[in-house]
Amino acid sequence: MASAVLLLGACSPAAPPAEDPFEGDATAASGAQRAEVEIIIGEWFIALSGEEPPSGDVKLVIRNYGQYVHEIEVIRKLGEYQEYEVAEIEDIAPGETRALGFQFSPGTYELACTIVERKADGRILNHYQLGMFTFIDVPEP
Numbered sequence: 001m002a003s004a005v006l007l008l009g010a011c012s013p014a015a016p017p018a019e020d021p022f023e024g025d026a027t028a029a030s031g032a033q034r035a036e037v038e039i040i041i042g043e044w045f046i047a048l049s050g051e052e053p054p055s056g057d058v059k060l061v062i063r064n065y066g067q068y069v070h071e072i073e074v075i076r077k078l079g080e081y082q083e084y085e086v087a088e089i090e091d092i093a094p095g096e097t098r099a100l101g102f103q104f105s106p107g108t109y110e111l112a113c114t115i116v117e118r119k120a121d122g123r124i125l126n127h128y129q130l131g132m133f134t135f136i137d138v139p140e141p
């Protein structure tokens with residue numbers, strides 16, 4: 001006599017959606033207060049629209065008011081000759097706004113666009129040399 005065997009499909013629980021630490025508001029869920037700092041960029045400037053960021057968890061909101069694609073590198077300055085890149089947002093299109101979650105320590109940072117491009121008419125545009133950098137000083141908490 002044949003017995004019927006029921007095969008039940010394994011039911012694996014759905015994984016919760018992963019939070020993107022660079023785009024979302026991941027810390028809001030934990031109840032932490034995240035400061036927001038707006039940075040405006042264009043030809044040929046990088047500027048904070050408000051106050052300098054505090055130390056700790058900060059959401060950088062970058063708006064490209066220019067006609068060209070730009071990028072933002074966040075560079076930690078350690079003394080006069082030491083520095084290292086700690087974050088980067090590339091390919092920010094004209095009119096685009098991008099967000100980046102970042103943990104600031106007290107000290108000096110440089111924000112820079114280091115794109116070097118050759119235009120159709122042969123001009124070479126070095127964004128940094130044209131003025132796309134600024135320094136920010138993050139105070140002790």
Ligand SMILES: [Cu+2]
Pocket residue numbers: 069070071113114115127132
């Ligand atoms: Cu640029």
